[in-house]
Amino acid sequence: MNRRVVITGLGAITPIGNDAESLWQAIEENKCGIAKITSFDTSDYKVKLAAEVKDLDPEKYFSKKDLKFNDRFVQFARIAARQAIDDSDIDLQLIDHERLGVIVGSGIGGIATIEQAKQNLTEKGNGKVSPYFIPMSLINLAAGNIAIDMKAHGSCYAPVTACAAGTNAIGEAFHQIRDGYMDIMITGGAESSITPLAIAGFQAMRALSTQQDSHRASIPFDQERSGFVMGEGAGILILEELEHALKRKARIYAEIIGYGSSCDAYHITSPSIDGTMPAKAMERALNDAMLPYTKIDYINAHGTSTKLNDLTETAAIKKAFKDHAYKLAVSSTKSNTGHLLGASGAVEAIICTKALQAQMIPATINYQLPDEQCDLDIVVNVNRNQPLNYVMSNSLGFGGHNASIILKKWEEK
Numbered sequence: 054m055n056r057r058v059v060i061t062g063l064g065a066i067t068p069i070g071n072d073a074e075s076l077w078q079a080i081e082e083n084k085c086g087i088a089k090i091t092s093f094d095t096s097d098y099k100v101k102l103a104a105e106v107k108d109l110d111p112e113k114y115f116s117k118k119d120l121k122f123n124d125r126f127v128q129f130a131r132i133a134a135r136q137a138i139d140d141s142d143i144d145l146q147l148i149d150h151e152r153l154g155v156i157v158g159s160g161i162g163g164i165a166t167i168e169q170a171k172q173n174l175t176e177k178g179n180g181k182v183s184p185y186f187i188p189m190s191l192i193n194l195a196a197g198n199i200a201i202d203m204k205a206h207g208s209c210y211a212p213v214t215a216c217a218a219g220t221n222a223i224g225e226a227f228h229q230i231r232d233g234y235m236d237i238m239i240t241g242g243a244e245s246s247i248t249p250l251a252i253a254g255f256q257a258m259r260a261l262s263t264q265q266d267s268h269r270a271s272i273p274f275d276q277e278r279s280g281f282v283m284g285e286g287a288g289i290l291i292l293e294e295l296e297h298a299l300k301r302k303a304r305i306y307a308e309i310i311g312y313g314s315s316c317d318a319y320h321i322t323s324p325s326i327d328g329t330m331p332a333k334a335m336e337r338a339l340n341d342a343m344l345p346y347t348k349i350d351y352i353n354a355h356g357t358s359t360k361l362n363d364l365t366e367t368a369a370i371k372k373a374f375k376d377h378a379y380k381l382a383v384s385s386t387k388s389n390t391g392h393l394l395g396a397s398g399a400v401e402a403i404i405c406t407k408a409l410q411a412q413m414i415p416a417t418i419n420y421q422l423p424d425e426q427c428d429l430d431i432v433v434n435v436n437r438n439q440p441l442n443y444v445m446s447n448s449l450g451f452g453g454h455n456a457s458i459i460l461k462k463w464e465e466k
Contacts, residue, residue: 058230059463060306061298062141062291063403064133064241068104068284068390072136076400077407080389080415081436087267087282087391093249099263100256102270103247104284104391122185123198124163129287129396130195130243131202137239138203141291141303145203152236154207155196156226157289158218160395160450161246163190168250195243199289207235213395215450216355217314218242219288220398224312224458226292236297241399243287252283258322260359268419271392273356273385274363274431276422281357284391288399290406307406308461310443311344313337317453324361324449328369334455335373335445342459344443347377349459351414353401353446356385357392362449367427382439384417384432398448402458405444409462413438 065072068086069079079086086104095101106129111120114132123131134157138145166189173181188194193211200209208229212221219242226240246252255261262280264270271282298305315333319325339346354366371378386404393400408414413436420433441462448456 055231056233057295057308058227058292059295059298059308060290060406061293061303062137062143063306063406064136064140064289065287065400065403066106066109066129066133067286067400068106071106071109073140073403073407076403080386080404083416083418083436085268085389085418086284087270090247092247098252098256100252100261101265102262102267102282104282105247106286122189124166124189125245126159126162126243127195127198129245130157130289131198133241133287133289134199134202134239137289137291143237143291148237150204151206153203153205154226154229154235155200155205155209155239156212156222157196157199157240158212158214158222158242158395159192159195159244160213160215160218161244161251162192164246164251165248166190168248199239203239205239214454215452216392216394216397217448217450217454217456218395218398220402220446220448220456220458221314223290223399223402224314224456227309227312230292230294236294238292239289240292241287241289242396244394244396245285246394247283247285255283262358271358271388272419273354273358273388273417274424274427275420276424278358278360278363281359281387282391284393286393286400287396288403290399290402305463307409307463309458310461311338311342311459313341314456316455319453322451324365326361326365326368328365328372330453331366331369331447331449331455332372334457335369335447338445338457338459344459346374348443349374349381349445350441351382351408351444353405353444354383354385355447355449356387356417358387363427366447366449367429370429378429381430382414382432382437383429384415386415388418398446398456401446405446405460409441409444409460412441414441
Protein backbone atom coordinates (compact mmCIF):
# COMPACT_ATOMS: atom_id res chain seq x y z
CA MET A 54 0.00 0.00 0.00
CA ASN A 55 1.33 3.45 -0.94
CA ARG A 56 2.26 5.70 1.96
CA ARG A 57 0.90 9.25 2.15
CA VAL A 58 3.32 12.15 1.86
CA VAL A 59 2.86 15.61 3.36
CA ILE A 60 4.72 18.91 3.28
CA THR A 61 5.91 20.00 6.73
CA GLY A 62 8.56 22.64 6.06
CA LEU A 63 9.26 25.44 3.58
CA GLY A 64 12.33 27.53 2.81
CA ALA A 65 12.82 30.08 0.06
CA ILE A 66 15.34 32.58 -1.29
CA THR A 67 13.71 34.50 -4.14
CA PRO A 68 13.71 37.85 -5.95
CA ILE A 69 10.59 38.87 -3.99
CA GLY A 70 11.32 37.47 -0.54
CA ASN A 71 14.00 35.62 1.38
CA ASP A 72 11.82 33.14 3.23
CA ALA A 73 8.56 31.39 2.46
CA GLU A 74 6.37 33.84 4.37
CA SER A 75 7.95 36.88 2.70
CA LEU A 76 7.60 35.18 -0.69
CA TRP A 77 3.90 34.57 -0.14
CA GLN A 78 3.30 38.07 1.21
CA ALA A 79 4.90 39.47 -1.95
CA ILE A 80 2.62 37.24 -4.06
CA GLU A 81 -0.40 38.52 -2.14
CA GLU A 82 0.77 42.07 -2.83
CA ASN A 83 1.38 41.37 -6.56
CA LYS A 84 5.02 42.38 -6.15
CA CYS A 85 7.34 42.22 -9.15
CA GLY A 86 10.98 41.36 -8.43
CA ILE A 87 12.32 42.38 -11.85
CA ALA A 88 14.71 45.33 -12.10
CA LYS A 89 17.93 46.44 -13.77
CA ILE A 90 20.81 44.00 -13.38
CA THR A 91 23.20 45.14 -10.66
CA SER A 92 25.65 42.22 -10.50
CA PHE A 93 27.58 43.23 -13.63
CA ASP A 94 27.77 46.00 -16.22
CA THR A 95 25.17 45.51 -18.96
CA SER A 96 26.18 48.54 -21.03
CA ASP A 97 26.89 46.46 -24.13
CA TYR A 98 24.11 43.91 -23.54
CA LYS A 99 20.70 43.99 -25.16
CA VAL A 100 19.30 42.38 -22.00
CA LYS A 101 19.14 44.86 -19.14
CA LEU A 102 16.70 43.29 -16.67
CA ALA A 103 16.71 40.30 -14.34
CA ALA A 104 15.10 39.19 -11.10
CA GLU A 105 17.97 39.22 -8.61
CA VAL A 106 17.85 38.11 -4.99
CA LYS A 107 17.94 41.24 -2.84
CA ASP A 108 18.91 42.10 0.74
CA LEU A 109 20.16 38.63 1.64
CA ASP A 110 22.82 38.38 4.35
CA PRO A 111 24.36 34.89 4.00
CA GLU A 112 26.55 35.55 7.06
CA LYS A 113 23.44 35.12 9.19
CA TYR A 114 23.65 31.46 8.27
CA PHE A 115 27.30 30.66 7.53
CA SER A 116 30.81 31.86 8.34
CA LYS A 117 32.73 33.95 5.81
CA LYS A 118 35.10 31.03 5.26
CA ASP A 119 32.25 28.63 4.56
CA LEU A 120 30.65 31.06 2.15
CA LYS A 121 33.91 31.60 0.30
CA PHE A 122 33.92 27.97 -0.81
CA ASN A 123 30.27 27.73 -1.89
CA ASP A 124 28.96 29.00 -5.21
CA ARG A 125 26.02 31.36 -4.89
CA PHE A 126 23.51 28.71 -5.98
CA VAL A 127 24.76 26.38 -3.21
CA GLN A 128 24.52 29.20 -0.68
CA PHE A 129 20.90 29.73 -1.69
CA ALA A 130 20.13 26.01 -1.41
CA ARG A 131 21.78 25.58 1.98
CA ILE A 132 20.09 28.64 3.45
CA ALA A 133 16.66 27.60 2.14
CA ALA A 134 17.23 24.08 3.49
CA ARG A 135 18.05 25.42 6.95
CA GLN A 136 14.92 27.56 6.84
CA ALA A 137 12.82 24.56 5.81
CA ILE A 138 14.21 22.29 8.55
CA ASP A 139 13.64 25.02 11.14
CA ASP A 140 10.13 25.61 9.80
CA SER A 141 9.35 21.88 10.03
CA ASP A 142 10.43 21.78 13.69
CA ILE A 143 12.17 18.46 13.06
CA ASP A 144 14.60 17.59 15.84
CA LEU A 145 17.57 16.21 13.92
CA GLN A 146 18.74 14.44 17.08
CA LEU A 147 15.64 12.26 17.17
CA ILE A 148 15.30 10.97 13.60
CA ASP A 149 16.79 8.02 11.70
CA HIS A 150 19.36 9.71 9.48
CA GLU A 151 19.48 6.70 7.17
CA ARG A 152 15.82 7.46 6.35
CA LEU A 153 16.54 11.14 5.66
CA GLY A 154 17.35 11.99 2.02
CA VAL A 155 18.10 14.99 -0.17
CA ILE A 156 17.10 15.57 -3.78
CA VAL A 157 17.84 19.10 -4.99
CA GLY A 158 18.08 19.96 -8.68
CA SER A 159 19.59 22.76 -10.73
CA GLY A 160 19.76 23.57 -14.40
CA ILE A 161 23.15 25.25 -14.64
CA GLY A 162 24.81 25.08 -11.23
CA GLY A 163 28.00 26.96 -10.43
CA ILE A 164 28.42 29.01 -13.56
CA ALA A 165 29.76 32.03 -11.65
CA THR A 166 32.52 29.81 -10.25
CA ILE A 167 33.31 28.52 -13.74
CA GLU A 168 33.56 32.06 -15.11
CA GLN A 169 35.87 33.13 -12.29
CA ALA A 170 38.10 30.07 -12.71
CA LYS A 171 38.45 30.69 -16.45
CA GLN A 172 39.39 34.30 -15.76
CA ASN A 173 42.05 33.19 -13.25
CA LEU A 174 43.41 30.65 -15.74
CA THR A 175 43.61 33.23 -18.53
CA GLU A 176 45.03 36.08 -16.48
CA LYS A 177 47.18 34.31 -13.88
CA GLY A 178 47.89 30.81 -15.16
CA ASN A 179 46.84 27.30 -14.18
CA GLY A 180 48.45 27.51 -10.76
CA LYS A 181 45.87 30.09 -9.73
CA VAL A 182 42.84 27.90 -10.40
CA SER A 183 41.32 27.17 -6.99
CA PRO A 184 41.29 23.59 -5.66
CA TYR A 185 37.68 24.36 -4.76
CA PHE A 186 36.77 25.13 -8.38
CA ILE A 187 35.40 21.68 -9.21
CA PRO A 188 33.37 21.05 -6.01
CA MET A 189 32.02 24.60 -6.10
CA SER A 190 30.78 24.28 -9.67
CA LEU A 191 29.23 20.80 -9.57
CA ILE A 192 25.44 20.77 -9.60
CA ASN A 193 25.17 17.87 -7.14
CA LEU A 194 27.03 19.83 -4.47
CA ALA A 195 23.85 21.71 -3.49
CA ALA A 196 22.33 18.38 -2.47
CA GLY A 197 25.67 17.14 -1.16
CA ASN A 198 26.27 20.14 1.07
CA ILE A 199 22.72 20.02 2.44
CA ALA A 200 23.24 16.34 3.24
CA ILE A 201 26.44 17.22 5.11
CA ASP A 202 24.67 20.02 6.99
CA MET A 203 21.82 17.74 8.06
CA LYS A 204 23.75 14.43 8.29
CA ALA A 205 21.36 12.91 5.75
CA HIS A 206 22.53 9.39 4.94
CA GLY A 207 19.61 8.41 2.70
CA SER A 208 19.18 8.92 -1.05
CA CYS A 209 21.01 12.03 -2.21
CA TYR A 210 21.15 13.23 -5.80
CA ALA A 211 20.49 16.11 -8.17
CA PRO A 212 18.18 16.05 -11.19
CA VAL A 213 19.66 18.13 -14.00
CA THR A 214 16.69 18.65 -16.30
CA ALA A 215 17.00 22.37 -17.07
CA CYS A 216 13.88 24.26 -16.03
CA ALA A 217 12.12 21.07 -14.90
CA ALA A 218 14.81 20.19 -12.33
CA GLY A 219 13.04 21.53 -9.24
CA THR A 220 9.76 19.79 -10.06
CA ASN A 221 11.53 16.54 -10.98
CA ALA A 222 13.36 16.71 -7.64
CA ILE A 223 10.13 17.11 -5.68
CA GLY A 224 8.40 14.35 -7.63
CA GLU A 225 11.26 11.91 -7.16
CA ALA A 226 11.46 12.76 -3.45
CA PHE A 227 7.71 12.16 -3.15
CA HIS A 228 8.10 8.69 -4.66
CA GLN A 229 11.05 7.89 -2.36
CA ILE A 230 8.76 8.35 0.64
CA ARG A 231 5.54 7.02 -0.87
CA ASP A 232 7.24 3.79 -1.94
CA GLY A 233 8.83 3.19 1.45
CA TYR A 234 12.51 4.01 0.89
CA MET A 235 12.71 7.20 2.98
CA ASP A 236 10.72 8.88 5.78
CA ILE A 237 11.84 12.48 5.26
CA MET A 238 13.14 14.21 2.13
CA ILE A 239 14.73 17.64 1.78
CA THR A 240 13.92 18.60 -1.79
CA GLY A 241 13.67 21.43 -4.31
CA GLY A 242 15.95 23.41 -6.58
CA ALA A 243 18.54 26.19 -6.63
CA GLU A 244 19.95 28.46 -9.32
CA SER A 245 22.13 31.54 -9.71
CA SER A 246 22.74 32.33 -13.36
CA ILE A 247 22.59 36.11 -13.55
CA THR A 248 26.19 36.26 -14.73
CA PRO A 249 27.87 37.84 -17.77
CA LEU A 250 28.33 34.52 -19.58
CA ALA A 251 24.91 33.04 -18.80
CA ILE A 252 23.04 36.19 -19.80
CA ALA A 253 25.15 36.46 -22.97
CA GLY A 254 24.38 32.83 -23.83
CA PHE A 255 20.62 33.07 -23.33
CA GLN A 256 20.66 36.44 -25.09
CA ALA A 257 22.39 34.85 -28.10
CA MET A 258 19.59 32.26 -28.22
CA ARG A 259 17.05 35.10 -28.23
CA ALA A 260 15.37 33.45 -25.27
CA LEU A 261 15.46 36.51 -22.98
CA SER A 262 13.26 39.58 -23.05
CA THR A 263 15.07 42.75 -24.08
CA GLN A 264 12.30 44.92 -22.66
CA GLN A 265 13.52 47.74 -20.44
CA ASP A 266 10.21 48.26 -18.65
CA SER A 267 10.29 45.86 -15.68
CA HIS A 268 6.49 45.67 -15.71
CA ARG A 269 6.32 44.55 -19.35
CA ALA A 270 9.24 42.11 -19.44
CA SER A 271 7.91 38.88 -17.87
CA ILE A 272 4.31 38.81 -19.11
CA PRO A 273 3.18 35.18 -19.52
CA PHE A 274 0.27 34.57 -21.90
CA ASP A 275 0.21 38.25 -22.90
CA GLN A 276 0.14 38.84 -26.66
CA GLU A 277 3.24 41.07 -26.40
CA ARG A 278 5.41 38.54 -24.55
CA SER A 279 8.86 38.39 -26.07
CA GLY A 280 11.06 36.20 -23.88
CA PHE A 281 11.70 35.21 -20.30
CA VAL A 282 13.46 37.19 -17.57
CA MET A 283 16.28 35.44 -15.72
CA GLY A 284 15.72 34.98 -12.01
CA GLU A 285 17.72 33.35 -9.23
CA GLY A 286 17.14 31.75 -5.87
CA ALA A 287 16.12 28.49 -4.24
CA GLY A 288 13.05 26.71 -2.98
CA ILE A 289 13.28 23.83 -0.51
CA LEU A 290 10.44 21.73 0.86
CA ILE A 291 10.43 19.12 3.62
CA LEU A 292 8.40 16.10 2.56
CA GLU A 293 7.49 13.62 5.24
CA GLU A 294 5.61 10.35 5.53
CA LEU A 295 2.21 11.15 7.06
CA GLU A 296 2.39 8.88 10.12
CA HIS A 297 5.94 10.06 10.83
CA ALA A 298 4.68 13.66 10.76
CA LEU A 299 1.59 12.96 12.87
CA LYS A 300 3.62 11.09 15.47
CA ARG A 301 5.71 14.16 16.17
CA LYS A 302 2.64 16.46 15.94
CA ALA A 303 4.06 18.33 12.94
CA ARG A 304 2.29 21.24 11.30
CA ILE A 305 1.17 20.03 7.88
CA TYR A 306 0.94 22.51 5.01
CA ALA A 307 -0.43 20.28 2.25
CA GLU A 308 -0.30 16.77 0.85
CA ILE A 309 1.51 15.78 -2.34
CA ILE A 310 -0.41 13.10 -4.20
CA GLY A 311 0.83 12.85 -7.79
CA TYR A 312 3.86 13.20 -10.05
CA GLY A 313 4.31 12.68 -13.76
CA SER A 314 7.10 13.30 -16.25
CA SER A 315 7.73 12.91 -19.97
CA CYS A 316 10.10 13.97 -22.73
CA ASP A 317 9.26 15.66 -26.02
CA ALA A 318 12.23 13.96 -27.72
CA TYR A 319 11.82 16.67 -30.33
CA HIS A 320 14.40 19.51 -30.15
CA ILE A 321 17.19 20.67 -27.85
CA THR A 322 15.47 23.94 -26.94
CA SER A 323 12.14 24.32 -28.75
CA PRO A 324 9.01 22.63 -27.40
CA SER A 325 6.84 20.52 -29.67
CA ILE A 326 4.07 23.00 -30.36
CA ASP A 327 1.19 20.48 -30.25
CA GLY A 328 1.72 19.97 -26.52
CA THR A 329 1.33 16.18 -26.62
CA MET A 330 4.20 15.32 -24.28
CA PRO A 331 3.62 18.05 -21.64
CA ALA A 332 0.02 16.82 -21.64
CA LYS A 333 1.33 13.30 -21.05
CA ALA A 334 3.25 14.49 -17.96
CA MET A 335 0.03 16.02 -16.58
CA GLU A 336 -1.94 12.87 -17.37
CA ARG A 337 0.70 10.73 -15.67
CA ALA A 338 0.55 12.93 -12.57
CA LEU A 339 -3.24 12.52 -12.50
CA ASN A 340 -2.93 8.75 -12.92
CA ASP A 341 -0.27 8.64 -10.20
CA ALA A 342 -2.67 10.47 -7.89
CA MET A 343 -5.60 8.31 -9.04
CA LEU A 344 -7.45 11.59 -9.53
CA PRO A 345 -9.98 12.49 -12.25
CA TYR A 346 -8.86 15.51 -14.29
CA THR A 347 -12.09 17.30 -13.36
CA LYS A 348 -10.84 17.63 -9.76
CA ILE A 349 -7.99 20.05 -10.55
CA ASP A 350 -8.97 23.59 -9.53
CA TYR A 351 -5.84 25.51 -10.50
CA ILE A 352 -2.63 25.07 -12.49
CA ASN A 353 0.48 27.07 -11.71
CA ALA A 354 1.76 27.05 -15.27
CA HIS A 355 5.37 26.95 -16.40
CA GLY A 356 4.35 30.13 -18.24
CA THR A 357 7.74 31.53 -19.18
CA SER A 358 6.57 34.49 -21.30
CA THR A 359 8.12 33.11 -24.47
CA LYS A 360 5.95 32.86 -27.56
CA LEU A 361 6.37 29.09 -28.01
CA ASN A 362 6.21 27.96 -24.38
CA ASP A 363 2.92 29.64 -23.57
CA LEU A 364 1.29 28.40 -26.78
CA THR A 365 2.58 24.87 -26.17
CA GLU A 366 1.46 24.76 -22.56
CA THR A 367 -2.00 26.07 -23.47
CA ALA A 368 -2.34 23.30 -26.06
CA ALA A 369 -1.07 20.73 -23.56
CA ILE A 370 -3.60 21.75 -20.90
CA LYS A 371 -6.40 21.43 -23.46
CA LYS A 372 -5.19 17.94 -24.40
CA ALA A 373 -4.87 16.76 -20.82
CA PHE A 374 -8.03 18.33 -19.42
CA LYS A 375 -10.39 18.32 -22.42
CA ASP A 376 -13.54 20.36 -21.67
CA HIS A 377 -12.37 20.95 -18.09
CA ALA A 378 -9.45 22.99 -19.44
CA TYR A 379 -11.76 26.01 -19.63
CA LYS A 380 -13.15 25.45 -16.12
CA LEU A 381 -9.90 25.40 -14.18
CA ALA A 382 -7.86 28.51 -13.38
CA VAL A 383 -4.34 29.09 -14.72
CA SER A 384 -1.65 31.62 -13.81
CA SER A 385 2.11 32.04 -13.97
CA THR A 386 3.97 33.51 -11.01
CA LYS A 387 7.04 34.01 -13.20
CA SER A 388 5.45 37.41 -13.77
CA ASN A 389 6.49 38.08 -10.14
CA THR A 390 9.75 36.18 -9.81
CA GLY A 391 11.16 35.92 -13.30
CA HIS A 392 12.33 32.47 -14.38
CA LEU A 393 14.54 30.76 -11.81
CA LEU A 394 15.41 27.94 -14.24
CA GLY A 395 16.08 24.80 -12.18
CA ALA A 396 14.73 26.45 -9.02
CA SER A 397 11.49 27.65 -10.60
CA GLY A 398 9.44 24.49 -10.02
CA ALA A 399 10.46 24.37 -6.37
CA VAL A 400 9.56 27.99 -5.68
CA GLU A 401 6.29 27.51 -7.54
CA ALA A 402 5.53 24.39 -5.47
CA ILE A 403 5.90 26.55 -2.36
CA ILE A 404 3.57 29.14 -3.88
CA CYS A 405 1.03 26.39 -4.65
CA THR A 406 1.31 25.10 -1.09
CA LYS A 407 0.61 28.56 0.31
CA ALA A 408 -2.21 29.07 -2.20
CA LEU A 409 -3.93 25.95 -0.86
CA GLN A 410 -3.57 27.25 2.67
CA ALA A 411 -4.86 30.71 1.80
CA GLN A 412 -7.50 29.47 -0.66
CA MET A 413 -6.25 32.10 -3.09
CA ILE A 414 -5.03 31.89 -6.68
CA PRO A 415 -2.09 34.20 -7.41
CA ALA A 416 -2.52 36.39 -10.45
CA THR A 417 -0.37 36.70 -13.55
CA ILE A 418 0.60 40.32 -12.98
CA ASN A 419 1.43 43.03 -15.55
CA TYR A 420 -0.90 41.40 -18.08
CA GLN A 421 -2.45 43.78 -20.64
CA LEU A 422 -3.17 42.25 -24.04
CA PRO A 423 -4.95 38.89 -24.31
CA ASP A 424 -3.62 36.36 -26.81
CA GLU A 425 -6.55 34.61 -28.47
CA GLN A 426 -4.43 31.45 -28.77
CA CYS A 427 -3.86 31.41 -24.99
CA ASP A 428 -7.57 31.40 -24.28
CA LEU A 429 -7.82 29.54 -20.96
CA ASP A 430 -9.07 31.09 -17.71
CA ILE A 431 -5.89 33.04 -17.05
CA VAL A 432 -6.11 34.78 -13.66
CA VAL A 433 -4.73 38.24 -14.40
CA ASN A 434 -3.61 41.20 -12.29
CA VAL A 435 -5.94 40.57 -9.34
CA ASN A 436 -5.58 37.54 -7.06
CA ARG A 437 -8.68 35.36 -6.96
CA ASN A 438 -10.18 34.01 -3.75
CA GLN A 439 -11.90 30.70 -4.37
CA PRO A 440 -12.06 27.20 -2.90
CA LEU A 441 -8.99 25.14 -3.79
CA ASN A 442 -8.70 21.42 -3.11
CA TYR A 443 -6.28 20.20 -5.78
CA VAL A 444 -3.64 22.20 -7.62
CA MET A 445 -1.08 21.24 -10.26
CA SER A 446 2.32 22.78 -10.91
CA ASN A 447 4.01 22.35 -14.30
CA SER A 448 7.63 22.70 -15.39
CA LEU A 449 8.96 22.33 -18.94
CA GLY A 450 12.69 22.36 -19.66
CA PHE A 451 15.17 22.63 -22.52
CA GLY A 452 15.77 19.16 -23.91
CA GLY A 453 12.04 18.46 -23.84
CA HIS A 454 11.83 17.62 -20.13
CA ASN A 455 8.28 17.91 -18.74
CA ALA A 456 7.23 17.45 -15.11
CA SER A 457 3.99 17.94 -13.20
CA ILE A 458 3.09 17.52 -9.54
CA ILE A 459 -0.28 17.61 -7.79
CA LEU A 460 -0.83 19.00 -4.31
CA LYS A 461 -3.92 18.53 -2.16
CA LYS A 462 -5.35 20.79 0.54
CA TRP A 463 -4.58 19.37 3.97
CA GLU A 464 -7.59 18.60 6.12
CA GLU A 465 -7.34 16.96 9.51
CA LYS A 466 -9.73 14.05 9.78
